[in-house]
Amino acid sequence: MSAVDLVDFDTALERYDPVLGIEVHVELGTATKMFDGAPNIFAAEPNTAITPVSLGLPGTLPVVNRKAVEYAIKIGLALNCEIAESCRFARKQYFYPDLTKNFQTSQYDEPIAHDGWVDVELEDGEIVRVEIERAHMEEDAGKNTHVGGSTGRIHGATHSLVDYNRAGVPLVEIVTRPIPGTGKRAAEVAAAYVRTLRDIFRTLEVSEARMERGNVRADINVSLRTSPDAPLGTRTETKNVNSFRSIERTVRFEISRQAAILDQGGTVIQETRHFHEDTGSTSSGRVKSDAEDYRYFPEPDLVPVAPSREWVEELRATLPELPAARRRRLLGEWGFSDLEMRDVLNAGALDLIEQTVAAGAPAQAARKWWTGELARVANEREVELDGLGVTPAQVAELQGLVDGRKINDKIAKQVLGKVLEGAGDPAAIVEEEGLAVVSDDSVLSAAVDQSIADNPGVVEKIRGGKVQAIGALIGPIMKATRGQADAGRVREIILEKLGVDG
Amino acid sequence: MSTTDPIRLSAIDQARALREGELSSEELTRAHLDRIAAVDGDLNAFLHVSEAEALATAREVDAARAAGEELHELAGVPVAVKDVVVTQGMPTTAASKILEGWIPPYDATLVQSLRAARLPILGKTNMDEFAMGSSTENSAFGPTRNQWDRERIPGGSGGGSAVAVGAYEAPLAIGTDTGGSIRQPASVTGTVGVKPTYGSVSRYGLIAMASSLDQAGPVTRTVQDAAALHELIGGHDPRDSTSLEGGFGSFTEAARAQDVKGLRIGVIEELEGEGFDPLVRARFEESLAALEGAGAEIVRVSCPNFQYALGAYYLIMPSEASSNLAKFDGMRFGLRVVPEESPTAEAVMKATRGAGFGDEVKRRILLGTYALSAGYYDAYYGSAQKVRTLVQSDFAAAFESVDVLASPTAPTVAFRLGEKTSDPLAMYLNDVATIPANLAGTPGISLPSGLAEDGLPAGIQFLAPVRADDRLYRVGGALEALLEDSWGGPLLAQAPELSGGIAR
Known part of the structure; x- marks a missing residue:
């Protein structure tokens, strides 16, 4: 990490214009999974919240969860999106043990919601409008645990365990258009945008939206260009950043890192990166190039999702x-x-x-x-x-x-x-x-008399015009009454007795 | 052979004999198990025989019948299930090494229907690996042999189911048809097979080859048996998103009607000429003449885009198959091959798939992977989908003027084992007449049209509009009766006797 050259954040922004792009995944809080009757629950024993469908056993078929579609539409509406009249699922194909079918059922070129926007309010009240390209439905993968390595990473591990409880949990992925013009507030905007979405998810009651549980995960794209008129620079995508603070740090680090590369006449490599909580830095993941071919094609086991306009309007009308x-x-x-x-x-x-x-x-x-x-x-x-x-x-x-x-x-x-x-x-x-305030004058009067008698010096000051010294008389009374005296009334009585105007 | 041998009866007649107390389901099931024991060593129609379970079901039916319980019409009549259909507690391999030893923890929906109606399941039938083939030679567990001539192929992929019913090892069987795997084996074994309307029978629990083409259906010796089995396994299934709601006519009534007066039958011009053997065509023409004699109207129709169907099929099917077969990776079930030098997940997947899949499966995975690749998708998969739409419009146009379409089911009679194994294209051409129905989702039936080249059976295929499966049973039932009258009995009665596992 020490080998990375960094330019001070503020200095970097004097020379470069940052452009953000953010992909947010939210796990929907439906009772069952996206395509399956298995329960959608967190932290059950490994491989208990599963069915033959969750495991992708031979012969099994997916069925779309209507509630998940409803939640996706609500999210789309809340983000001022258009809702597709008909949209299909597709298979995104790659081999990995956490994918039970070795493809992820997702939406590709036909998202359920598209072309929206959301206003993001920064701390000082400034509003930044973020344009939403699309929000689409997909299923989550299982979770790999690598055993035997020093850090829980796959490197050096002797074997890996896979928990498929999360496999098939419904997700909505929300993708922004490039977010320009954030300048020195880029990091703030990124975090505020994700916070804004988090709050919307909670208000819609579509997800518990707990960042620490990974209910909401953000992929942060950052690129730099020399001026707002220049074409977009090469971006990096830092995956699975899951706290607001980490989002800010990711943006700051990437701006500093990319600026240093560009300052030296280098080129930023288009790649995915990982954020490290301990150092606040990002490191290279895998190079993302056009060579990556997911061989998308329409999911033949599912019919298109065609939400009726009546249903969409009903959902719109009942949005909180x-x-x-x-x-x-x-x-x-x-x-x-x-x-x-x-x-x-x-x-x-x-x-x-x-x-x-x-x-x-x-x-x-x-x-x-x-x-x-x-x-x-x-x-x-x-x-x-x-x-x-x-x-x-x-x-x-x-x-x-x-x-x-x-x-x-x-x-x-x-x-x-x-x-x-x-x-x-x-x-x-x-x-x-018996904690009620004592405001009985006969009780208070005796206490006031005692306090006046005990504090002649203070009385002198008050009479001399320093009314603010009265606290020194009230204090002992409050103490004597274990705080139950009505302090206002005590003050009135003292002033009366001393013949001084408050 | 005795004419009262119960295994020679149609399934409907076996059911009647059970109802009338002429024999018990246990006796009937035992008779089929004995037949399997006697002849299947040679035929290899079964990959697994579930004797204990079948007999247990049979005894349950007998007890229930004795207790006066109301039973399904086919209760107690045994059935064989193609090994691509998932059966709980019973091995399911799809004839692949990669699934050897896998015992599924759940039942396919159609198997649940069979169990609910209490049909004893005799076992799992042989097939081309993952239903990829037209001869059952691609089975990882050896080919099935045609009961008419054991040096001949039984068709494929469902050769095991066809031979099981054709050789009286089972009165009923389940098949699946992605490009002809029910109809073509029926044609070359002298049996009856129906590919229902896509969505008519649930696909839940069918190990998928090509999701948009696969359809399970009945494999039987008679049209009425097929209708009864189709009614049993059909119906909407909420676990299959592509499953259709009701709206089908009665298949059994249609099969019994034997009335084709005024029925307009369209002969598909593109599927009757070149490439179809002379005697296959002769039997086809005679069948049409018989129907015409019974009052049907025969017209010629053109389906010009059918000539592109085979090409489109061999892009769509492998594309979907390459994706559907990705799950066989040694991670969760079935075969797992761990290379010693590098036991990473990726290496295990590679080694498992390398060792577990046969050549034809690998060929189709490669074809499909290529067809879906970036830069090729539009030219291959995209174009094929356009052809598919054209084939559908050909059907739609044809069905505006005719009630059903007809063609020979397959271009030839059963060819010899090994004859086409080294020539995939020649093998693929077997399905030229059956594939259009899969692309369009329309239903089709194949039934025997007579004996053709080398004294071997040929089949005639009828196709109907989506959801009009009843028309297949109407025309099929009528033709079957007309032809059996002319033959003096079922065509299968002319098949050589099989005895005690000795080749003729």
């Missing part, structure tokens, strides 16, 4: 509100700043806040809970927000207690802690543990 539209709507309704919204999105709290607001809490208060205290605890426990065991309804109830001045913020945090421990709903906890 897509993430971008929803974000715009909620941003307007809630009045968050762009920065606040970004925090919400980064924390994965949008749904939870929406539900909390629906349960009666003000949006800002809901936001503060979920991106503040709850995010902190989730981080501590290394779980997702929705895995904390606190419901939006409980958060709304808690906020209701604060807004009704039943408890103050500090007590609220204690109550939340107890909710997190599974002690029940906030109101019940406050009731049972």
Whole structure:
């Protein structure tokens, strides 16, 4: 890796115009496989989620999963694609042990969805429109495990095991047209595009879309040219990049690497490359040339898929509100700043806040809970927000207690802690543990008198006009009441007693 | 031979004898197993005999019948299954070394139908390897011999099924027909074979040669038997995407009707002249004359694109076959050859395929791989698909003026073993008359037309429009009756007797 010359990313972009192209594979969350009644499940015992069809045993035939077609159409519609009136599957032929039939049943020249676009929003709100060339259906392959080598790679392995549980899992592959004009934001755009798709898949409920499980995998194509007017340069394709961070790093590395080659008057080799998490670099895979011949031909075991226009329109009419539209709507309704919204999105709290607001809490208060205290605890426990065991309804109830001045913020945090421990709903906890704010003047008055008597110096300052010193009087009172005193009322009483205007 | 020998009865008559208590299914099944034991050492029609299982099924049928259960009409009548059809728990090799010893974990849909109707399965019949051939000489397990003359081929690829019924080893058999593999063996063995409309019988569990051409069908001694077996194995199957929904007429009624008055029969001009032996043509003409005498109208029709059918077939079939046979790689089932010096997956695949496939299979894989290659696809596979469309339009045009089409099934009677093995093109020409139906998906029947050159049987083929399989049974049933009247009995009765495995 050390032998690779690199040009600093920013410097590279002063001289070259990057063009991206991204292929995203998403595993559909159907109950059964693409062409087969075998269950579509993750992490079962090896070779248990299979049937004779999954194994491609002699005599078996594929049958198209209607649900998978529905999901593919939904994805196509969400990406503003046209949906084919009729499209066929084809066989992509090559020999490899993870392919049970030694061909992959895929769509070739007749994708189910084509010619669409999607708007990708960058962190600062800039919108980049990415054009979609096609989205097509295909089946996944099995998984090889190489045994005996040092790194789990095939090199040096004594033998390999194949798990066909994944063989035949339905995939949709979404291919962009070349994405020009991203300049210094190329890496950001690449990651944001895949994130945008990920969010769409989740909203459509067509996939769990978990990157870490490989539900969503991206192949990142990068090429450089000297100027936006120049013809496209030679591209490389880095395969199976499966985190947003890795996508950004891949783009940055490839731009730096290709720029160095071009600077030295060399030529970029068209090839597939692999990204390495540990070094952040890519390395050469196999040379991709025209010599690679998959001998595609129409799959004779399947009839064309011809979704009726009625069905397509029905699916279009029942598409859920897509993430971008929803974000715009909620941003307007809630009045968050762009920065606040970004925090919400980064924390994965949008749904939870929406539900909390629906349960009666003000949006800002809901936001503060979920991106503040709850995010902190989730981080501590290394779980997702929705895995904390606190419901939006409980958060709304808690906020209701604060807004009704039943408890103050500090007590609220204690109550939340107890909710997190599974002690029940906030109101019940406050009731049972006697945590309600003390706002009874007769109780507070005595405490104020005591505090005034104990802190003559502070009293002097306040009387002298330094009202902000009042905290030094309130503190001991809160302490004495274990935080249950209504701090606002305490302040009023102090000012009254000292005859000072707040 | 005794006229009451139950194995000589048609399947329908065997079924009647079972119903009427004249014999038990166990006796009938045992009689067929005895016949197999007596003559198959010579004929080699069976690759596997499933004696215990067949007898168990037979006894179940007998018990069920004794208990008064309602049974399928053919329950208890034995059947033989071509070895390209997958049978759970029973070896299935497609006559290839590459599948030797493979015991499938599932049944083909048509086998499920046979089992559900409780037909004892006698075993698996011999064939050309992966159904590639016209003589059964390409079997990895030795050729099947024609029961009319054991130095002659039984046709192919389904020579085993044809001889099994022709030699009374089984009353019924299953065949598959990709370019004529049911009809051509029927023609040269004096038996009846039907290639149903594509999609009429499920392909689920047929080891595929060419997916868009393969179709399973009945192999029998009589037209009525074929109709009954076709009805049993036909029907929509959700596991086969190319399977058709209903909408077929009754085959058995049509086979019994024996009425061809007003039926318009078109003789295909392109399939009656040159290349067809004189006596084969004579028997064909006599058959037509008999039908005309019974009230059918004989007209001549031209199907000009049929002359390109053979060429198109030998591009489409190998293309699909090269892909369908890719799965035989030693990784998951069947033969696995591990080269010592380099036991990588790729090397194992190469060695397994090299050792496991026979020459004809390799020839077709090479042809197909070439035809699908980048730069050649349009010229070969693409052009062949266009011819296919033209053949279909020829059929459509012809069926506007006639009800069925007719031709001799094969150009010659059975040739001698070894005669054409070194000349693939001559071998391929056997299928010139049968291939158009596969390209168009139309149904076809072959039944005996009489004895031709060397006193050996010839066949006549009828073709009908898609879904009009009933017309085949109507014309076939009528012609069979007319010819048997003229012969004084079934043609097979004129075949030499086979005895105890001694060649005549």
